[in-house]
Amino acid sequence: MTVARGSDSISGVSTPATISDTSPILGQSVSRRSLETYLRATPSVDEVAANERAAALATRSIKRESKMHALELTIRMMDLTTLEGMDTPGKVTQLASKAIRPDPTDPTIPSVAALCVYPNMVPTASEALHGTDIHLAAVASYFPSGQAPLAVRVADTQWAQQAGADEIDMVIDRGAFLSGDFVKVYDDIVAVKEACGPAHLKVILETGELATYDNVRKASMLAMAAGADFIKTSTGKVSPASTRPVTLVMLEAIRDFEAMTGFQIGMKSAGGIRTAKDAIRYLVLVSETMGKDWMTPRMFRFGASSLLNDVLMQIRWLRSGVYQNPDYFTKD
Amino acid sequence: MNEKTPAKPEIAPVDFEYASSREATDLVEIDDSYGLWINGASRSPASKRYFSTINPATEEPLARIAEANERDVDRAVKAARKASDSWRRTPGKERAKYLFRIARMIQERAREFAVLETLDGGKPIKESRDFDIPLVAAYFFYYAGWADKLEYAFPGLKPEPLGVAGQVIPWNFPLLMMSWKVAPALATGNTVVLKPAETTSLTALAFARLTAEAGLPSGVFNVVTGAGPTGASLVAHPGVDKVAFTGSTAVGKAIQRSIAGSPKHLTLELGGKAPHVVFDDAPIDQAIEGVVNGIFFNQGHVCCAGSRLLVQESIADHFVDKLKRRLETLRVGDPLDKNTDVGAINSEAQLDKITELVDVGIEEGAGIYQPACELPDRGYFFKPTLFTGVSQSHRIAQEEIFGPVLSIMTFRTPAEAIEKANNTPYGLSAGVWTTKGSRILWMADRLKAGVVWANTYNKFDPASPFGGYQESGFGREGGKHGLLPYLSGVR
Numbered sequence: 001m002t003v004a005r006g007s008d009s010i011s012g013v014s015t016p017a018t019i020s021d022t023s024p025i026l027g028q029s030v031s032r033r034s035l036e037t038y039l040r041a042t043p044s045v046d047e048v049a050a051n052e053r054a055a056a057l058a059t060r061s062i063k064r065e066s067k068m069h070a071l072e073l074t075i076r077m078m079d080l081t082t083l084e085g086m087d088t089p090g091k092v093t094q095l096a097s098k099a100i101r102p103d104p105t106d107p108t109i110p111s112v113a114a115l116c117v118y119p120n121m122v123p124t125a126s127e128a129l130h131g132t133d134i135h136l137a138a139v140a141s142y143f144p145s146g147q148a149p150l151a152v153r154v155a156d157t158q159w160a161q162q163a164g165a166d167e168i169d170m171v172i173d174r175g176a177f178l179s180g181d182f183v184k185v186y187d188d189i190v191a192v193k194e195a196c197g198p199a200h201l202k203v204i205l206e207t208g209e210l211a212t213y214d215n216v217r218k219a220s221m222l223a224m225a226a227g228a229d230f231i232k233t234s235t236g237k238v239s240p241a242s243t244r245p246v247t248l249v250m251l252e253a254i255r256d257f258e259a260m261t262g263f264q265i266g267m268k269s270a271g272g273i274r275t276a277k278d279a280i281r282y283l284v285l286v287s288e289t290m291g292k293d294w295m296t297p298r299m300f301r302f303g304a305s306s307l308l309n310d311v312l313m314q315i316r317w318l319r320s321g322v323y324q325n326p327d328y329f330t331k332d
Numbered sequence: 333m334n335e336k337t338p339a340k341p342e343i344a345p346v347d348f349e350y351a352s353s354r355e356a357t358d359l360v361e362i363d364d365s366y367g368l369w370i371n372g373a374s375r376s377p378a379s380k381r382y383f384s385t386i387n388p389a390t391e392e393p394l395a396r397i398a399e400a401n402e403r404d405v406d407r408a409v410k411a412a413r414k415a416s417d418s419w420r421r422t423p424g425k426e427r428a429k430y431l432f433r434i435a436r437m438i439q440e441r442a443r444e445f446a447v448l449e450t451l452d453g454g455k456p457i458k459e460s461r462d463f464d465i466p467l468v469a470a471y472f473f474y475y476a477g478w479a480d481k482l483e484y485a486f487p488g489l490k491p492e493p494l495g496v497a498g499q500v501i502p503w504n505f506p507l508l509m510m511s512w513k514v515a516p517a518l519a520t521g522n523t524v525v526l527k528p529a530e531t532t533s534l535t536a537l538a539f540a541r542l543t544a545e546a547g548l549p550s551g552v553f554n555v556v557t558g559a560g561p562t563g564a565s566l567v568a569h570p571g572v573d574k575v576a577f578t579g580s581t582a583v584g585k586a587i588q589r590s591i592a593g594s595p596k597h598l599t600l601e602l603g604g605k606a607p608h609v610v611f612d613d614a615p616i617d618q619a620i621e622g623v624v625n626g627i628f629f630n631q632g633h634v635c636c637a638g639s640r641l642l643v644q645e646s647i648a649d650h651f652v653d654k655l656k657r658r659l660e661t662l663r664v665g666d667p668l669d670k671n672t673d674v675g676a677i678n679s680e681a682q683l684d685k686i687t688e689l690v691d692v693g694i695e696e697g698a699g700i701y702q703p704a705c706e707l708p709d710r711g712y713f714f715k716p717t718l719f720t721g722v723s724q725s726h727r728i729a730q731e732e733i734f735g736p737v738l739s740i741m742t743f744r745t746p747a748e749a750i751e752k753a754n755n756t757p758y759g760l761s762a763g764v765w766t767t768k769g770s771r772i773l774w775m776a777d778r779l780k781a782g783v784v785w786a787n788t789y790n791k792f793d794p795a796s797p798f799g800g801y802q803e804s805g806f807g808r809e810g811g812k813h814g815l816l817p818y819l820s821g822v823r
Contacts, residue, residue, distance in 0.1 A: 044767045046787050059355035059458060061670035073346045178752035252617045287348045288661050296345040 003076045023229040024190050035182050035222075043256075044219050045213035045249055054245040064318075067280065072110055074279040074307070075102060079137055079167075079268065079307050081116040081146075081235065091122040092117055094332040096128030103312050104330065108300050112308070113297040114167055118143070119160035126164030137202070137214035138165035141192050144206075144235035146171040150191055169195045169303075171204040171235055171266075174177040177219055178210070185219075186257045187224055189226035202268055202301075203228035207246045208238040216246055220253035236303065241271025244285055251289045270303025276314040279307060345813055350663075354669045355457045361445045362534065365396040368557060369540035370406055371411035372550025378403040380618040381557070385533055388454035389667050389676040389711040392716070397533045400556035403567045408554040409571040412496045412523040415551030420493045421520040422549075424480030431476030431519060433546045438469040441542070445535055448706065449507055450667045452534040454628050454676030454712070457668050464521060467792060468511040471810075474619065474794030475515035478815060482520065485812055493521035494597055495573035498566045500587075501536075502579045503529035503678050504734075510536055512798075512809040513576050514553065520818040522699035523552045527566050529579075530559040531679045564590070572596060574818060578635070581732075581758075581803050599807025599817045601635065603732040603759030606640030607753035608789065609743075609775065612647045614765035621652050623738070626763055626789040628662060628716050631736040633682070635759035635804075638789055640722075640729060642749050645742040652720060653741060659703040659716050666708065673735060677712040686714050686735035693719050693728040698739070724755055732758070746771065750778045759801025763789045782808075 007293050026034060062070055080099045082091060096115055103109040114135035117125050120136050129136055140154035140159035148156075157168055170192045176184040193201050203223040207216050223231050231250055234241035247269045267286070273279055279302060286300050294300055309329045316324050367374035380402035385395045405536060419427070437564045438445065445468070446460040455464070482491045497517045501509040506528060517524050528536040533555075540555045555564055560583070567575050567587050577587050578601040591598060608626050610619050626638025643651050667675030677683040694700055699717040708711040714736055722729050722739040729739050743749040753762060762781040764772055772786040772800070782800045785791060792798070797813035799805060816822055 043616040044613070046615035046618040049615065049621060049788060052788075053618070053621050059670075060350065061355045061464065064351045066349060066351040069346060069348065076346075076652060129820050172489075283348065291661075292348060295348045299345075329470070 004159050004209040024186075024193070025225040026186075029189055030183060030186055032183050033232055035186060037163065039182060039218050039221060042218050042253075045217050047213050047311045050213055051245045051250055053284060054248050057285050058281045059245065060281075062280050063282065068278050068318055069109060070283050071276055071311050071318070072279045072296060073283065074276065074302065074311050075112055077108045077118040078308060079114040079270070079301050080112045080302050080308060081236070081270070083116070083118060087118060087121055089121065089331075092121045092124045093128045095126055098308070098332040099129070099134050100132050102308055107311065109315065110131060113130060113136060116169065119156060119163065119165070120127045122160050122165050123164040131206075135167050136165050137167035138163075139169045139235070140165070141168070141170040143169065143171055144237040146173050147175075147309055150188060153188065154191050154195045157192050161195070161197050161210045167200045167202060168192070169202045169204055169232060171206055172208060172219065172223065174209045177215070177222075177287050182222055185222055188191055189223060189228065193227040193320060197210045200229045201227065202230035202236055204232045204270075205250075206235055206238055207242070208240045213245070213249045216249050217253050220250045221257065224254070224263070224265050225255045228265060230268050230301070232270055232303065233267035234271040236271035239272075240324055242269040242303075247282060248285055248289060251286065253291060264299070266299045266301070268301040268303055273302055273304050274306050274310065276307070276311045279311065335353050340628060340803075350671045354664075354666065355450070355461075355668045355670055356810075357447055357451065357668065359444045360451065362395050362448070362451075366398060366537050366557070367532070368398045368400050368408065369537060369555035370404075370408045371415075372417070372544055372796070373517065373556065374409070377401070378407070381754045382823065385452060385531060386529070387451050388678055391710055391712075394452060395534065397557045399558045400562045400565070402772055405562065405565040405569055407555045407567070408525045409498070409569045411495060412525050412550040412554050413447075413571050415549060416495050416523045419523050419552050420495075422521070424482060424521075427519060427521065428476045428479035430548050431472050431479060431515060434543060434548070434714065435472035436458055436471045437463065437542055437546055438472065442466070442469070445507060447668070448538055449535050450675070453503060453506060454530045454667050454678050454755050456672040456675040457629065457670055458672070459630060464505055464508045467794075468507050471508075471511040471794045472515045475519040475814070477521040478812070485815060486819075486822045489812055490821045491520070491815075492821050494818060494820055495522060496571055497522045497524050497574040497576060497818065498527070498569065498572035499524060500527045500563045500566065500575075500577045500579065500799060501529060503532040504630060504635070506532040507535040507539065509578050510539065511558050516809070516814045517574075517576075517818050518552065520815055523570065525554045525556060525566060525572070527556050527558065527563045530557070533557045548635065551611045566590060570594075575599075576807075576817065577601070584805060586692060594786070597601075597817060599799075599809070600805035601807070601809060602760075602803060602805040603734075604635050604637070604734050604758045604800065604804050605640055605730065605756045606638045606758075606761045606763065606781065607640045607642050607756075607779070608763040609745075609753060610641065610643045610647075610651060611764075611766040611771065612644040615765050615767060616647070616651065618668075618787070619765040620651070620658050622763065622765060622787070622789045623655060624658055624662070626735075627738040628736050631674055631677055631714070633678055633734055633745070634790070636783065636790070637732060637734075637765050638736060638761075640753075641738055641740045642743050642752055643740065644749075645744050649682075652718070656701055656703075659701070659718065662703065662705065662716050663669065664707060664713060664715065672726060676714055677714050677735065678771075680712055683712040683714060686733055686737065689731060689733045690717060690737060693726065693737075696726045696728065698722045698726060698728060724752060730756065730780065746774065750775065755776070756781045758805040760804035770779075
């Protein structure tokens with residue numbers, strides 16, 4: 001049987017009671033040699049062919065009722081995000097109401113999966129989401145650069161979790177990864193995972209800075225072995241952020257990791273996904289790569305902000321046959 | 333600790349099925365019956381005989397097609413001969429204009445041709461739309477560019493057209509195979525009598541009308557429809573200077589025998605049993621896609637299909653498991669549905685042949701695997717099929733099945749891979765998957781194949797020549813090489 005690791009809160013099923021049962025895969029402390037041996041088994045990725053496969057799947061034609069399903073699912077898989085230096089409690093509270101009821105005129109529209117904010121905003125968001133099923137994700141551990149001493153990153157994470165976040169989005173040390181210091185990357189994740197307590201950990205690879213698909217695949221394997229519950233493409237602060245080929249490469253790594261260990265790790269694509277059409281292409285990619293079991297927010301998430309209104313607009317169009325003026329949708 | 337977490341419900345996966353997304357067919361007008369295209373117009377056949385062409389996905393008749401007999405073929409060849417005198421003297425620049433115009437008109441009417449190709453042949457609309465028709469236009473554009481540059485293509489030589497080309501094309505890529513032959517023939521100043529396959533005549537006939545709309549002089553391009561005897565009459569006609577054939581090796585041999593001793597020029601593009609070699613250092617997930625594309629593209633009705641998978645033994649189990657999983661996601665069914673990956677088998681006869689060879693594979697003791705997909709009730713369909721544990725001596729490892737059937741074998745060393753890959757009478761194409769550049773070159777040097785694809789498969793470009801070794805034929809189509817078979821004075 002395969003289970004989501006660590007966080008009962010996410011899977012809601014009988015998952016292992018303590019984190020130490022399941023993660024990290026290679027142990028709390030790992031030698032350079034054993035980590036390198038593990039990573040060397042990662043198959044290479046042919047960039048041209050991976051791009052081609054993602055492009056081929058983008059030609060799927062999703063119509064009528066399947067389009068409506070896909071749009072609703074997109075909302076249910078969304079980590080509605082605001083990560084700006086100028087965020088205020090007022091802004092976060094507004095976004096929380098949008099997360100709970102994305103379209104105030106249409107109660108049939110589902111809530112999003114999670115609200116994603118900076119740690120400072122966690123208390124506000126936690127209060128605003130109280131009593132709902134919506135998860136609260138905090139980007140912690142010195143987001144978005146991760147360029148801080150580990151103790152600071154751990155303290156940041158602990159604080160966010162204790163303030164009410166049940167999902168933590170951390171970013172790996174890309175510098176360490178690119179310099180070949182995989183042990184540092186691994187140890188950081190293990191430490192942050194421990195600081196998460198019961199919260200569920202999403203590890204951001206910042207694929208735009210890893211540059212090659214081989215690196216993306218290797219970093220995915222590293223993050224999963226170190227205890228990630230989800231692996232995530234990007235912070236949204238670096239361009240390029242998420243792309244469909246990068247998502248495909250990470251999903252293939254997840255598939256191999258499950259075959260190897262039995263652990264089913266989730267995937268979050270974040271940054272640059274702004275249109276419903278693009279979101280549906282991601283869903284096609286997930287469905288055809290991972291199978292039907294994956295079409296749930298338990299396994300796949302979108303990290304996005306402006307995407308929600310485009311999805312709402314498309315739903316309105318499908319139902320009424322006409323496009324509404326964008327001013328009919330709330331901007332929060 | 334967040335007190336609301338335990339209350340969060342498990343969220344069941346959503347059923348993510350694709351609704352039917354059928355390409356509209358209202359753009360396509362199909363006549364009740366079609367005559368022969370001779371001297372710029374549709375003519376009733378002297379034979380007074382017609383045969384029907386059907387949609388292999390529904391088994392419903394689409395139209396009646398004239399069956400050309402010897403007299404009809406003679407009329408067509410004479411028309412082409414007559415037109416040859418002025419067409420060969422038409423300046424290359426002028427010939428290019430017609431070809432450019434034809435290419436643009438194909439682009440403008442791409443959707444119509446794609447739907448017609450799918451209706452008559454059974455291939456998935458996404459392939460006729462994204463592969464066949466765009467490439468048809470590309471080949472016409474490419475050869476249009478050569479028409480006025482022949483003396484530069486062969487410096488110091490005097491390239492002259494041969495005269496009348498009799499071209500016989502197959503049913504797997506009807507319009508595309510036509511473009512590979514017609515575009516270079518017209519560019520070099522030859523006139524053409526084309527014999528399309530009897531199951532897929534419609535796009536050639538629609539193309540014939542397009543040439544008239546493009547103002548191509550009468551008699552430069554002619555179509556005689558019919559089955560094997562019509563093709564045999566065309567090939568044997570003394571007025572034909574050049575024979576170009578794409579199809580089975582058996583028919584290719586018969587053609588070569590029939591024209592032996594005559595001054596006719598010949599190119600043959602015949603069958604294949606291409607090896608697709610996957611090394612242990614390959615980019616595995618992309619190799620899976622390459623192998624799937626190699627054998628299930630166009631239902632495996634591809635002369636260069638990668639029908640023999642040679643996978644390194646150390647990764648074989650892992651690779652085959654992944655391949656099986658991938659097969660489950662192939663969407664088999666209505667070729668007109670834009671989400672269909674594998675469409676209909678072209679004809680009942682071909683379906684019977686595939687079924688027979690698959691039965692042989694089972695009898696020979698190979699392990700068969702087919703995904704749990706459901707096939708439509710009507711029409712000719714065959715499940716994507718894998719055979720594991722195949723030996724070189726099995727018929728399914730030697731004979732061209734021309735269907736969605738992959739024979740899987742293993743190897744241990746590069747030398748063994750080469751030995752098995754080349755152990756076939758064919759030699760059209762091959763694929764290699766490895767991350768080592770040096771190994772790609774080592775393999776390409778040793779593989780006896782006209783085309784070797786490295787870390788990809790089924791890639792075509794008008795500028796790249798294509799053709800076979802051994803029993804896969806001779807002569808090249810595409811590129812500058814593709815001009816040679818239609819010219820004299822260039823060697």
